[in-house]
Amino acid sequence: MLDYIKRFLIAIIMALCVSLLFIGAKHSEAAALSEKPTLGKTWIWPAEGVISDTYGTRQGRHKGIDIAGKWDSPILAVEDGVVVKSYYSDTYGNVIFIKHPSQFVTVYAHLNKRFVKQGQFVKQGEMIGKMGKTGQATGTHLHFETHLQEWRYDKKFAMDPESLLGKASVGEAVQMGIAGGARDALAVNSPYDHMKGSEDQYVVKQGDTLYSIARKRNISVETIKRLNHLTSDMIKPNQILNVR
């Protein structure tokens, strides 16, 4: 009898070891995936609001676009990337710099809150901060810049963010999370087809509802809303939703 129990225990211990091996392997695989940046996704608009100024105004000194929106509304990363700076500056206020695998650097300024630290990896659509008017800002808005390769003090490599996000004129409303229109501009630098078949994200098609997407991806409507900071059930075609 004792021998039987002994054998039984050994079998259980062995089974545990084997399953631990599997769990361990799965975990490291997941970690490797989340650390590996995906190349060149189509960008999404980083904030909800109305375009209040465009690139190149103020005698060419305005090197970004302004999105005026609600105080404390979410600010999202336009693409996967690594936070290269997150600090308070007298001019930018609370500001975050993100370097993307497509080699662009994006800048999110005048934030009320910052949720990410230098060196942190962020996913597209992740909430990195909240809109504010810190630094040299007259009203609540996001000042958003795009640079090729690196941000420099003289902003030599600045480019019009609308070439990646799609054209929007002053007074036009933009929705956070919506995919940028200028796919060609991105395609020159990197492929953007990663969106297709992505398990983490879902591109809203005509006729989709939160309920239908939730069923397709086997998650709850509440989870989709929480992952995407949605305050209503409204979704639009081409909107990119995080579904994991």
Ligand SMILES: [Zn+2]
């Ligand atoms: Zn600005």
